[in-house]
Amino acid sequence: MLAKLPLELLINVVSFLNFEDFVNLKSTEIALRRILQNESISREIVKKHIFHSKEGQLADNQSIPYAAAIQRTFDRREALALARPYSALILSGGTSVVYREGVLCYVDGDVIRILDVHGAAKWEQVIDLNRIGTHVWKGGKPFGRAELLHYQDGILSFLYRSPLSNGQYDTEEAWLMAINIGKNIPTAKRVRLAMIVQNSKLFVRNDSRFLYVGTHDGMGSHRHHEWVLQGYNLSNGHPCSSLQLSDFFGTELHQTVIFEVYDGYLYAISNQSSFEVEEVDWTSYYHCCRFPLNDPTCQRLQRQKIFRRQHREGPINDSWTDVGLHKDEGTGELFISECRREWKDGVSTQQRTYYRSDPLAFTDEPFDADTGPITYPPNDPLVKMLDDKSKALYSDPVPRIARNYQPEPINATKNLPLAEAFLLAKTKYRTFIPASSAHLDLVVDGYPPRHPTPTPPHARHWQQQLRLRIGSRTLSRPINPATELLYEAWPKEDPIPNSEEHFRDRGIRLWPPAATHPELLDLLNPAVMPDSTSRMIGDVVAAADERTLIYMPAPLFSHEGENRRIVLVNFDRGIQFCGMDGHKLPVMHIKLPENEEGLDVTLREDRAGHDKGKGKERESSVMDVDSVSADVDGSETKASEERETRDWWGEDSATHLAVGRGYRFSYFQDPPLSP
Numbered sequence: 001m002l003a004k005l006p007l008e009l010l011i012n013v014v015s016f017l018n019f020e021d022f023v024n025l026k027s028t029e030i031a032l033r034r035i036l037q038n039e040s041i042s043r044e045i046v047k048k049h050i051f052h053s054k055e056g057q058l059a060d061n062q063s064i065p066y067a068a069a070i071q072r073t074f075d076r077r078e079a080l081a082l083a084r085p086y087s088a089l090i091l092s093g094g095t096s097v098v099y100r101e102g103v104l105c106y107v108d109g110d111v112i113r114i115l116d117v118h119g120a121a122k123w124e125q126v127i128d129l130n131r132i133g134t135h136v137w138k139g140g141k142p143f144g145r146a147e148l149l150h151y152q153d154g155i156l157s158f159l160y161r162s163p164l165s166n167g168q169y170d171t172e173e174a175w176l177m178a179i180n181i182g183k184n185i186p187t188a189k190r191v192r193l194a195m196i197v198q199n200s201k202l203f204v205r206n207d208s209r210f211l212y213v214g215t216h217d218g219m220g221s222h223r224h225h226e227w228v229l230q231g232y233n234l235s236n237g238h239p240c241s242s243l244q245l246s247d248f249f250g251t252e253l254h255q256t257v258i259f260e261v262y263d264g265y266l267y268a269i270s271n272q273s274s275f276e277v278e279e280v281d282w283t284s285y286y287h288c289c290r291f292p293l294n295d296p297t298c299q300r301l302q303r304q305k306i307f308r309r310q311h312r313e314g315p316i317n318d319s320w321t322d323v324g325l326h327k328d329e330g331t332g333e334l335f336i337s338e339c340r341r342e343w344k345d346g347v348s349t350q351q352r353t354y355y356r357s358d359p360l361a362f363t364d365e366p367f368d369a370d371t372g373p374i375t376y377p378p379n380d381p382l383v384k385m386l387d388d389k390s391k392a393l394y395s396d397p398v399p400r401i402a403r404n405y406q407p408e409p410i411n412a413t414k415n416l417p418l419a420e421a422f423l424l425a426k427t428k429y430r431t432f433i434p435a436s437s438a439h440l441d442l443v444v445d446g447y448p449p450r451h452p453t454p455t456p457p458h459a460r461h462w463q464q465q466l467r468l469r470i471g472s473r474t475l476s477r478p479i480n481p482a483t484e485l486l487y488e489a490w491p492k493e494d495p496i497p498n499s500e501e502h503f504r505d506r507g508i509r510l511w512p513p514a515a516t517h518p519e520l521l522d523l524l525n526p527a528v529m530p531d532s533t534s535r536m537i538g539d540v541v542a543a544a545d546e547r548t549l550i551y552m553p554a555p556l557f558s559h560e561g562e563n564r565r566i567v568l569v570n571f572d573r574g575i576q577f578c579g580m581d582g583h584k585l586p587v588m589h590i591k592l593p594e595n596e597e598g599l600d601v602t603l604r605e606d607r608a609g610h611d612k613g614k615g616k617e618r619e620s621s622v623m624d625v626d627s628v629s630a631d632v633d634g635s636e637t638k639a640s641e642e643r644e645t646r647d648w649w650g651e652d653s654a655t656h657l658a659v660g661r662g663y664r665f666s667y668f669q670d671p672p673l674s675p
Contacts, residue, residue: 042066081472089662092655131648333359417507429542438472471508547572
């Protein structure tokens, strides 16, 4: 029926659909799909829903069709939401790693290697830490240790620590360096900043023109330490004015305070309202600051206060709190996300919930936190306990619409997979992916030994394995099942935008499934320690974005400075890495649990010929991966021996091509796919 409508009317109809409904509508009818593939319709959908995503920008630059941008965005959102990666592989080995904007930077021995992960690059840029000394220190400097700090907009920053006579490294003093890794830049102009820093606890944020170093060592009038931000102009390395954030509370990065750079501004967000705990308090706010990178002055500093929560909502388990700043893929607006594990309404059971703030909206008007009369809740006996030194905050309850909070489901149902919860000590990494409405955890799970030995039961050890734990939700039908009428926005006298939305949980899933290939478990986890049949997981360094997860695991008793494997889990069909021979990675078929929601992510190129060449595929999916190449754990990459040695900057073949350990995945449920 819709396929018979005039194009102009059809465009008007689909403009009222959300992004997922538009994509699903294309699957209902072949004739309708052909019409909705029209570039005019696709362009309007991209501009409304995903213009600020990577796919939307590629389509706007005419690098890919608008219809392809829509499908690729939908596929990677669904793959992540339902824990269905398209591929996984070992990228390399290293001792320090930074991953941001799809670019992986890692330290491998005496070099820093840089790989474009989103582009599935076959070449890596290489920084020789020994030879860079002849450029910076005029005559060289003994090789020390590099600690990567930050990457953004083509600028990599790291600390370079010199070795001491006792074999340790200098912890009091280090060189802070910023390197431009862009293309077509003369080597002599790549070092944008090199200076000595004496504060070991610092962070770096930057864009392509300015770099800021943050330390928590400023002293305020209240005799508490405050954050100090020192800027540097990357065009000449000269310092800018420093800025001390007065009355800006919070000390723990990503737990109570965050700093990010977007569109020429440095944003500082805190979920704290004072240095000390207020005995009587009612309301909590996010305290937000920003200033232009080219003018870090108090006059240009803008502040904003955003409602966070009412304390009566229940106590918080602060150990799980995690704060982030994100850009909406549709509107481009910035918003705050926060994970809180709470005893909601004072109940005995904790529940983890991800909250989303209203968009940040700074104004040029001066900010005064004390504007207006001080109000307190009426008829509250605690008001009598306040005195002149109290700093209690109160505001009337703010309605919170469904899209601004996402609780983790705690009650299992017949058709809703619900993986068990894990202790914080077993949760090595956690983050929230707003584009997929999903939270992603990297957890340590246990399996029986793969090679049982005739030893007494008390002497056997379980294998520890890393698994993804992903929970997500999606929009539900807009019809109220109780009334069979459309949900209405509320309140009626002044409706809140999007308040009519309702959501349904999609469950919590673990990946890989419990009954999976041993080769995949070996790939995703650190190597078993010598002379041992057990695997114990130690520290894990990880980072994720809307399409990939990269992590660097270590055995429990590993030594500092040892190389660890760097593992990529990829949810984007458009990121296609190759194996050692230059061909596509082998396919591994994974069986889904019976109660899981269906998602057709069978590799498109393998779908038609699932049994054609079946023996060859099966053989490659269970091959002895240890025979492909030497393991990257505990040894330097062999490819580094062949890199260019005439200068400290160069290019080399990507390490993952030499390692050659990875798989693409095809998922099925019983009965298996028919020929």
